[in-house]
Amino acid sequence: TQLLEQSPQFLSIQEGENLTVYCNSSSVFSSLQWYRQEPGEGPVLLVTVVTGGEVKKLKRLTFQFGDARKDSSLHITAAQPGDTGLYLCAGDGGTASKLTFGTGTRLQVTL
Amino acid sequence: DAGITQSPRHKVTETGTPVTLRCHQTENHRYMYWYRQDPGHGLRLIHYSYGVKDTDKGEVSDGYSVSRSKTEDFLLTLESATSSQTSVYFCAIFGAGTARSGPNSPLHFGNGTRLTVT
Numbered sequence: 001t002q003l004l005e006q007s008p009q010f011l012s013i014q015e016g017e018n019l020t021v022y023c024n025s026s027s028v029f030s031s032l033q034w035y036r037q038e039p040g041e042g043p044v045l046l047v048t049v050v051t052g053g054e055v056k057k058l059k060r061l062t063f064q065f066g067d068a069r070k071d072s073s074l075h076i077t078a079a080q081p082g083d084t085g086l087y088l089c090a091g092d093g094g095t096a097s098k099l100t101f102g103t104g105t106r107l108q109v110t111l
Numbered sequence: 112d113a114g115i116t117q118s119p120r121h122k123v124t125e126t127g128t129p130v131t132l133r134c135h136q137t138e139n140h141r142y143m144y145w146y147r148q149d150p151g152h153g154l155r156l157i158h159y160s161y162g163v164k165d166t167d168k169g170e171v172s173d174g175y176s177v178s179r180s181k182t183e184d185f186l187l188t189l190e191s192a193t194s195s196q197t198s199v200y201f202c203a204i205f206g207a208g209t210a211r212s213g214p215n216s217p218l219h220f221g222n223g224t225r226l227t228v229t
Contacts, residue, residue: 004153006153009151033217035217040222040223041220041222041223042115042201042203042219042220042221042222042223043154043201043218043220044220045217045218048217088153088154090154090218098144098156098159098169099156099218101146101153101154101155102153103151103152103153104151104153
C-alpha cells in the first residue's frame with residue numbers, strides 16, 4: 001500500500017506570511033496532484049507535476065516535485081484569507097487509474 | 112463544473128440498517144470512484160468502477176458494496192451500517208469518457224454526502 005504523509009497537519013497563520021506544506025512517501029509516483037478543498041465541497045485540482053525536479057507556479061503558489069518523484073511541496077507566498085482550506089496531495093502510482101491521497105493539511109489564514 | 116450529483120447530501124441512520132448513496136454524472140466518464148474522508152486520513156478509496164458492471168475494491172472496501180448498471184450512475188451500499196462508517200463520502204469521476212486520459216487528468220468530485228450512523 002502506498003502512503004502519502006503530509007505535514008503539517010494544521011497551520012494557522014496571519015495574512016502576508018509565507019508557508020510550506022510537505023507531502024512525503026517512500027513510494028515512487030508517476031505524477032502527483034495537489035487539490036484544495038473548501039468546507040461543504042469536494043476537492044478541486046490545483047496542479048499536476050509529472051517530471052522529477054519539476055517546479056510549477058500558480059500565482060502565489062509554487063509546487064515542486066522531488067527529483068526521485070517520492071515527495072512534493074507546496075509553498076504559498078504572502079498568504080491571503082482566500083487561501084484558507086484543506087490541501088491534499090495525491091499520487092498516481094500508475095495502476096488501475098487509482099490515486100493515493102495524502103493525509104491533508106488544513107490551512108487557516110486570518111487577517 | 113463537472114456534472115456530478117450526490118444524493119442525499121446528509122443522512123442520519125441507525126446501526127444495522129442498510130444505506131444506499133447515489134452518484135450521478137452527466138459527463139459520460141468511464142471511471143467512477145467512491146471515497147470516504149475522515150480527519151487525519153485524507154481521502155481513502157472504497158470502490159471504483161471502470162465501466163458498466165465493472166467494479167473493483169479499493170483500500171477500505173469491507174462493509175461496502177457497489178453497483179453500476181448504467182454509465183451515469185454509481186451506487187454505494189452499506190449493507191448493515193456501523194458507527195465506524197460515519198464519514199463524509201465523495202464520489203469522483205475521471206477521464207474523457209473512454210480510456211484513461213493520461214497523468215495530467217484530474218479527478219472531478221461531487222460535493223459529498225455526510226453520513227451519520229447512530
